[in-house]
Amino acid sequence: xxxxxxxxxxxxxxxxxxxxxxxxxxxxxxxxxxxxxxxxxxxxxxxxxxxxxxxxxxxxxxxxxxxxxxxxxxxxxxxxxxxxxxxxxxxxxxxxxxxxxxxxxxxxxxxxxxxxxxxxxxxxxxxxxxxxxxxxxxxxxxxxxxxxxxxxxxxxxxxxxxxxxxxxxx
Amino acid sequence: xxxxxxxxxxxxxxxxxxxxxxxxxxxxxxxxxxxxxxxxxxxxxxxxxxxxxxxxxxxxxxxxxxxxxxxxxxxxxxxxxxxxxxxxxxxxxxxxxxxxxxxxxxxxxxxxxxxxxxxxxxxxxxxxxxxxxxxxxx
Numbered sequence: 022x023x024x025x026x027x028x029x030x031x032x033x034x035x036x037x038x039x040x041x042x043x044x045x046x047x048x049x050x051x052x053x054x055x056x057x058x059x060x061x062x063x064x065x066x067x068x069x070x071x072x073x074x075x076x077x078x079x080x081x082x083x084x085x086x087x088x089x090x091x092x093x094x095x096x097x098x099x100x101x102x103x104x105x106x107x108x109x110x111x112x113x114x115x116x117x118x119x120x121x122x123x124x125x126x127x128x129x130x131x132x133x134x135x136x137x138x139x140x141x142x143x144x145x146x147x148x149x150x151x152x153x154x155x156x157x158x159x160x161x162x163x164x165x166x167x168x169x170x171x172x173x174x175x176x177x178x179x180x181x182x183x184x185x186x187x188x189x190x191x
Numbered sequence: 192x193x194x195x196x197x198x199x200x201x202x203x204x205x206x207x208x209x210x211x212x213x214x215x216x217x218x219x220x221x222x223x224x225x226x227x228x229x230x231x232x233x234x235x236x237x238x239x240x241x242x243x244x245x246x247x248x249x250x251x252x253x254x255x256x257x258x259x260x261x262x263x264x265x266x267x268x269x270x271x272x273x274x275x276x277x278x279x280x281x282x283x284x285x286x287x288x289x290x291x292x293x294x295x296x297x298x299x300x301x302x303x304x305x306x307x308x309x310x311x312x313x314x315x316x317x318x319x320x321x322x323x324x325x326x327x328x329x
Binding site: 097 | 294
């Protein structure tokens, strides 16, 4: 009996499936006016099982210095102390706390840390599972002033849309 | 004179285009960044020839109006416009999959001065001194 209980317990506390990020990810941002670009470098760990959301989690970190707006001067300006201050805050981090199902997709609640400011955010995402590979997609909007990125007003709007696509493999 | 000016424009455009293509090759080899998909060789030649032809027409229009003062005014305008044209190069937004966009201005900004350089180089072969000044007869 004890053996049986131990055996069952091992399965009850089995972690959610671990996914490895491939290098085909895309982190794209757009804003009003001519604002837009990508972040080229992202690292992290994803443990996700759509049947075990409680055991699932995301820990992702984007390298701020990998920003590319298509223009060298804009890139330098974006990394400067006036905006992202890449030297002082080299990463944009997201650490999940809770994942729930929402219709056909999911909502992840977690801490978003940008420019040294940490805020709890709820982000929607979809999950396409193809067996040994899968793709996470998320589109959401953040207010840059909430994270003190750039001065309020000006040519760059407050609302920045992010589109993240992360292909993963087991 | 107009036909000579058009020939000057065409040939200086070709010369500027060849110089630009050589510079592009040297630059991409030295910095290890290839922007030939953005600044395409055919486009470089076309823009240089069109630029110099427009300059020729501008010279002819100025000559009709200013006569012996044409050269100094034309040279000044051509150089000012060449400097002004680099603003577009500095502010250009490249496709996001292009690496090292900060190296792009270093490629294209010098190219913006090649048409003026080629035009000034070949101009003495096409425009007689008598047409520039009243006092010297060719």
